[in-house]
Amino acid sequence: MFPILQVGPLAIQLPGLLLLAGVWVGSTIAEREAPKRGLSGEALSSLVFFGLVAGLLGARLGYALKYWTVYAEDPLGLVSLNLNTLSAPEGVAAALLTALVVARRHHLPLWPTLDAFVPGLAAFAVFAGLANLSSGDAFGAPTTLPWAIELWGAQRHPSQVYAILLAIAVFVIIRRLSRAPAFSGFLFLTWLALAAASRLFLEAFRGDSQIVLGFLRVAQLGSLTVLGGALLGLHRRARLALETEGRARADESSPR
Amino acid sequence: MGCYSARSTFPPCGNAWLADRRRWGALSAAVLLAGLVWTALSATAQQAAGGASPREGFTAPDFHLSLLGGGEVTLSDLRGKVVILNLWASWCPPCRAEMPALQAVYEANRERGLEILAVNTTYQDSEDGAARFVEEYGLTFPVPLDRTGEVSRSYLLRALPTSFFIDRDGVIRSVVIGGPMSETTIRTTVESLLGDG
Numbered sequence: 001m002f003p004i005l006q007v008g009p010l011a012i013q014l015p016g017l018l019l020l021a022g023v024w025v026g027s028t029i030a031e032r033e034a035p036k037r038g039l040s041g042e043a044l045s046s047l048v049f050f051g052l053v054a055g056l057l058g059a060r061l062g063y064a065l066k067y068w069t070v071y072a073e074d075p076l077g078l079v080s081l082n083l084n085t086l087s088a089p090e091g092v093a094a095a096l097l098t099a100l101v102v103a104r105r106h107h108l109p110l111w112p113t114l115d116a117f118v119p120g121l122a123a124f125a126v127f128a129g130l131a132n133l134s135s136g137d138a139f140g141a142p143t144t145l146p147w148a149i150e151l152w153g154a155q156r157h158p159s160q161v162y163a164i165l166l167a168i169a170v171f172v173i174i175r176r177l178s179r180a181p182a183f184s185g186f187l188f189l190t191w192l193a194l195a196a197a198s199r200l201f202l203e204a205f206r207g208d209s210q211i212v213l214g215f216l217r218v219a220q221l222g223s224l225t226v227l228g229g230a231l232l233g234l235h236r237r238a239r240l241a242l243e244t245e246g247r248a249r250a251d252e253s254s255p256r
Numbered sequence: 257m258g259c260y261s262a263r264s265t266f267p268p269c270g271n272a273w274l275a276d277r278r279r280w281g282a283l284s285a286a287v288l289l290a291g292l293v294w295t296a297l298s299a300t301a302q303q304a305a306g307g308a309s310p311r312e313g314f315t316a317p318d319f320h321l322s323l324l325g326g327g328e329v330t331l332s333d334l335r336g337k338v339v340i341l342n343l344w345a346s347w348c349p350p351c352r353a354e355m356p357a358l359q360a361v362y363e364a365n366r367e368r369g370l371e372i373l374a375v376n377t378t379y380q381d382s383e384d385g386a387a388r389f390v391e392e393y394g395l396t397f398p399v400p401l402d403r404t405g406e407v408s409r410s411y412l413l414r415a416l417p418t419s420f421f422i423d424r425d426g427v428i429r430s431v432v433i434g435g436p437m438s439e440t441t442i443r444t445t446v447e448s449l450l451g452d453g
Binding site for chain 2: 227234
């Protein structure tokens with residue numbers, strides 16, 4: 001819809017810029033969140049940094065290996081900013097592996113680390129929505145509602161706007177919840193449930209859903225699964241926390 | 257069951273609530289049931305496409321251009337054929353890299369109803385450059401010249417090369433932005449479109 005920002009001779013690809021801004025805001029928030037959970041902000045930001053760098057390198061190298069003759073002729077293409085010449089699976093694998101190694105090295109515990117990332121992730125979701133609004137991706141189904149927008153040759157639900165509004169709401173809720181004390185994993189699993197529920201709701205207004213079995217939207221089935229898993233996870237973690245708490249109290253009160 | 261721990265953490269009595277199998281189970285079941293109902297309500301047979309747009313599932317925007325070496329072409333005249341619309345420039349290395357593959361696929365499938373329109377982005381290239389390029393690679397498919405940039409604009413060209421795979425009904429079935437595409441990619445995509453009938 002507004003994919004390119006022209007600043008003098010510079011043509012800036014707005015969706016990519018918005019995603020970058022999202023990563024920056026998200027990781028800044030995560031860094032601030034870390035000390036509240038007894039984690040080193042430095043460790044968390046190096047996790048993000050090395051994860052991203054490894055992800056980008058892996059994605060570009062993965063792509064270049066498939067077409068190495070071209071890149072041998074044009075090695076500068078390796079540092080091209082073109083997002084289309086990235087191979088996602090290799091990138092994600094490289095990012096996850098690197099994040100795991102960095103987490104090990106800094107002795108980051110799993111659940112508190114995930115909790116610390118949640119407010120940042122919730123903020124990133126807002127930027128991802130803005131990026132989609134700018135590129136016209138994740139577009140809505142045709143509608144005759146008065147607030148329909150003209151996109152891809154039809155009057156459509158402004159699905160990207162719905163997504164942004166809901167992402168802001170989730171971010172506000174997460175901010176509130178993150179200030180209160182809770183067992184580790186509570187914030188992450190709650191965010192996971194909220195994010196899955198949002199997607200489940202929003203997918204109904206999309207015009208680009210992948211359909212299975214002739215009529216079901218794949219993303220909704222996936223969201224239902226994640227939602228169920230998050231709700232079950234919350235129950236499990238809560239039981240564990242209660243048991244630990246109970247045992248601690250028993251130890252205190254029991255005479256030696 | 258009340259809040260039996262004074263030090264109970266958030267949400268208030270939350271741990272107890274969350275850990276209560278019956279209450280949390282009932283709530284979870286209700287949430288998931290609502291989700292299932294919503295999924296069923298929003299079930300749809302197919303995604304209705306809109307007008308012409310340079311996107312998968314949409315009708316390819318029509319155009320009329322003159323060809324390198326004379327002649328003219330109109331995209332909509334090619335209905336009934338599978339069309340690869342490739343946008344390129346002679347100074348673009350990945351465009352160079354994928355041309356032999358396009359030529360090979362063209363030769364192999366031309367008689368089965370494949371057409372390739374390699375639109376030169378002439379407004380940011382030169383006709384001489386394009387002509388030399390075509391000669392160098394021995395390209396036999398038509399090369400329309402986008403002198404004004406009108407076609408590049410209507411196809412929202414953002415990177416070179418970009419290829420649109422258009423089926424016999426004039427609907428875009430696949431978009432490959434950036435390149436180069438491997439011969440396998442081109443071949444498999446074309447095969448699935450030609451096979452459609």
